[in-house]
Amino acid sequence: MHDEADPSAAISEDPLFATCPDRRGTGAEKWDQWADARTADGREILPVWVADMDLRSPPEVLEALHARVDHGVFGYTADPPGFAPALADHMARVHGCAIDPACVVGTPGVVTGLGLAARLLTEPDDEILTFTPIYPPFLSLPKAAGRRSLRVPLARREQTWEVDFDALEQAVTPKTKMLWLCHPQNPTGMVHSREELGRIADFAARHGIRVVSDEIWADLILDGSQHMPFASLDHPAAKDAITLVAPSKTWNIAGLDCAAAILPDPAMKARWRPSGGGLVPMVNPLGYAAAEAAWRYGDPWRQKLLALLRHHMQLVGETVEEIPGLTWLPPRATYLAWIDCRGTGVENPQAACEAAGLGTSDGQGFAGAGFVRINTACPTTMLVEALRRLHDAFA
Numbered sequence: 001m002h003d004e005a006d007p008s009a010a011i012s013e014d015p016l017f018a019t020c021p022d023r024r025g026t027g028a029e030k031w032d033q034w035a036d037a038r039t040a041d042g043r044e045i046l047p048v049w050v051a052d053m054d055l056r057s058p059p060e061v062l063e064a065l066h067a068r069v070d071h072g073v074f075g076y077t078a079d080p081p082g083f084a085p086a087l088a089d090h091m092a093r094v095h096g097c098a099i100d101p102a103c104v105v106g107t108p109g110v111v112t113g114l115g116l117a118a119r120l121l122t123e124p125d126d127e128i129l130t131f132t133p134i135y136p137p138f139l140s141l142p143k144a145a146g147r148r149s150l151r152v153p154l155a156r157r158e159q160t161w162e163v164d165f166d167a168l169e170q171a172v173t174p175k176t177k178m179l180w181l182c183h184p185q186n187p188t189g190m191v192h193s194r195e196e197l198g199r200i201a202d203f204a205a206r207h208g209i210r211v212v213s214d215e216i217w218a219d220l221i222l223d224g225s226q227h228m229p230f231a232s233l234d235h236p237a238a239k240d241a242i243t244l245v246a247p248s249k250t251w252n253i254a255g256l257d258c259a260a261a262i263l264p265d266p267a268m269k270a271r272w273r274p275s276g277g278g279l280v281p282m283v284n285p286l287g288y289a290a291a292e293a294a295w296r297y298g299d300p301w302r303q304k305l306l307a308l309l310r311h312h313m314q315l316v317g318e319t320v321e322e323i324p325g326l327t328w329l330p331p332r333a334t335y336l337a338w339i340d341c342r343g344t345g346v347e348n349p350q351a352a353c354e355a356a357g358l359g360t361s362d363g364q365g366f367a368g369a370g371f372v373r374i375n376t377a378c379p380t381t382m383l384v385e386a387l388r389r390l391h392d393a394f395a
């Protein structure tokens with residue numbers, strides 16, 4: 001099915017990525033989802049849904065964790081002195097972007113950061129705008145915070161997904177107070193262009209809308225282009241924006257619950273976590289240790305990971321081409337493949353995948369009915385098996 005001579009395939013053999021320890025029985029959300037399910041012919045479901053990786057974290061991160069464990073004391077921990085500078089150095093080195101470490105605040109998750117921003121900077125019943133399809137918490141969190149969710153579909157063009165600015169202007173109301181940007185975007189893997197970011201900033205400034213930009217995927221841009229943080233624009237809307245970042249996707253440490261908010265003003269820090277009404281814990285010391293090591297020392301591993309993911313996207317592309325009715329736009333970022341199954345005539349693509357032993361994410365949860373999302377961050381052997389099952393699903 002695939003060209004074994006492909007030189008980009010060599011990365012699959014790298015011991016860093018060739019295998020993954022068995023995650024079953026560790027409480028891994030991804031593997032527990034279908035732990036008791038079997039296909040009609042008795043096979044387990046191969047999970048390719050939740051966005052974590054079936055790969056070990058980099059040795060540099062594991063070493064930092066070992067060292068922090070050896071310290072032996074794990075009391076309540078605020079941002080350690082090296083945390084914000086490590087992020088600032090990473091942002092400067094990798095994204096060419098200067099941030100003020102005084103504006104950084106550790107947060108136990110990007111999703112938590114979205115909820116905190118809503119509670120801190122909008123009022124009950126205000127609308128929070130987002131572009132669909134989108135990572136499901138963007139759809140559910142406004143309601144959980146007593147706000148309303150306003151959704152504007154992205155337009156699918158020949159080569160990319162784009163913001164539909166006409167639809168945006170028609171949708172906005174005086175109650176629209178916040179825009180949750182996902183940049184790069186989950187699930188489509190699209191990256192907003194500089195021009196598009198500028199137009200979003202104009203729109204936000206014109207309507208008095210605060211932008212919160214979830215840039216958790218910024219370190220996984222596959223096409224070699226430079227990430228442009230929304231807050232780095234020279235624009236009044238960018239000066240007011242909140243940026244949410246984390247090392248969790250890139251270095252596979254989501255379970256360590258460490259993210260960061262980059263606030264527009266250090267004075268906002270004192271009100272940040274308290275806006276969670278006592279429900280938001282501090283970040284934990286192991287999360288901090290892993291985050292700092294990832295930002296400081298994780299880049300060589302990240303570069304190799306990008307090579308693996310580019311190879312994996314090639315494999316996905318070949319498979320999609322082979323299956324009549326499937327289409328996709330190759331993602332410019334993320335390790336996620338967002339596959340349009342509407343041309344297959346299969347009414348419920350998620351059910352078809354599961355029946356073939358493939359545990360995809362159902363597009364429906366992303367406001368993208370008829371699509372499935374495949375997580376490609378795993379050893380190549382596992383991805384090849386997943387793609388074989390994708391064939392079976394639509395045979």
Ligand SMILES: Cc1ncc(COP(=O)(O)O)c(C=O)c1O
Nearest residue numbers: 051109110111112135186216259
């Ligand atoms: C766009 C986006 N934001 C946030 C998250 C989750 O972040 P956290 O685990 O830090 O809450 C994900 C996870 O897939 C994501 O894709």
